Amino acid sequence: MSSLAKPLPALxxxxxxxxxxxxxxxYVGxxxxxxxxxxxxxxxxxxxxxxxxRESLRPWExxxxxxxxxxxxxxxKFEWALNNPHLTLHIPKDDRxxxxxxxxxxxxxARSPHSLHSIIPNIHLLTSVPSFARWPLNVHFFSKDAHEAWKDRIKTNKTTTRTGLQIFSDFGPSADGSSPTSGIYSLPLDYWPMKEYIEKAHNVVSFERQGKCAHCHEEMEPxxxxxxMCPNDGCEAMGHLDCWSKRALASDDDPEAILPHSCDCPSCGGHIRWGDMIKELSLRTRGAGEVEKLLKKKRRLAAKES
Known part of the structure; x- marks a missing residue:
């Protein structure tokens, strides 16, 4: 793998x-x-x-x-499409x-200026179009009226949130930074939320305990x-990436899909978002330094607690 290759970003x-x-x-950025x-x-x-x-518009939230x-x-790409929903080819003309x-x-x-009641429906639309629907996206709401606009979009159009899209809401202080544990200030900027997943995969690989593929049952040589590896808690099922891909595509509603979306683990039966699994794999194979730093941080915290 190229030395220039980097793992998928933490955020x-x-x-x-x-x-x-x-x-x-x-404003969108x-x-x-x-x-x-x-x-x-x-x-x-x-x-x-x-x-x-412009000072007359500050502060922003x-x-x-x-x-x-x-x-x-x-x-x-998503930012440009959201800023230009009247032009982007990611949205079919009839669905604009x-x-x-x-x-x-x-x-x-020229598009009309953004408004809450145009930007939120367009986010809902873009997260569901083929170009972006297979990414492991999450939508975070930090204002009640924005969240209500999302729910109104679903209710009015009798649609649903697409499978795999995770929705979060946190209406604590976010504009002035007065609370470091709420709003955008509570978002992890590193791989810390994945630490248990990263550690279990690291331990299996480090001690060469890959064993047999959870799918084809062939031995996986180090x-x-x-x-x-399956990201679900308590499960260490590991398999060839190609085998995981075949399983995901076999259960896909779109017979022409070439990029996996999600699947169930053959060992624990839990649901897996393809992007979550690939994020860990990319970090393990491309970000050894990040993994080492994360695990050292975990050990330091454990030592303090004891």
Missing amino acids: YAVYVLRSTVRSKSI STPNPPRRLKQHNGEAKGGAVRTS MIVLVTGFPSSVAAL ITVATRRKKNGMP DQGLYA
Whole structure:
């Protein structure tokens, strides 16, 4: 594997900002660090964006985050589509919620300004289109009205949240940073939430206990292939990546799918999001330093508690 290859990021988010002074002013961006990015938009740190630099609109608050992107490029694609729902090819023309009603000076179609009742339905739409539906995305709501707009979208259109999309809500302080344990400040920016999963896979591989593939039952020789492990608690089922893929695609509702979405573990029977399993595998095979740092951190915490 190339030395330049990196593991899937711990966090990369597309966010929706709203001015706390003028609620109709909305901005969409992407970042690996939401708290730091919010400080930049509010002028508390260098960076930010020209469109959010007006003091008359500050402070801004992050009201929605979409996370789970496999790379910064993936997040940027989603960000562009959300900013340009009237143009993006990711949304079929007949399914568009936002359409251009005027044109720019250069002749290109111009969308109407973002509003809560356009941005939330478009997030719902984009997380369900084929381009993004197979990513292990999560939607986080930090304002009640944004969450209500999401529920209204589902109720009005008699739709459902697509399979595998996880929804979270936290309506604690998020704009001023007064609470470091709520809102966007409670989001982990590293791999810490995966520590138990990472540790069990690390231990199995380190002690060469891969055993037989959970699918084809062939012996898995150490360092002879890509072996993925079930992320469910208490389960150490491991198998060839190709075998996991075949199982996931065999149970897929789309017979033409080429990218796995999810599957059930043949050992514990638990549900597995493909992206979660691949994230651990990429970290194990491409991020040895990150794994070592995470496990050392865990041991230091355990020592303090004892």
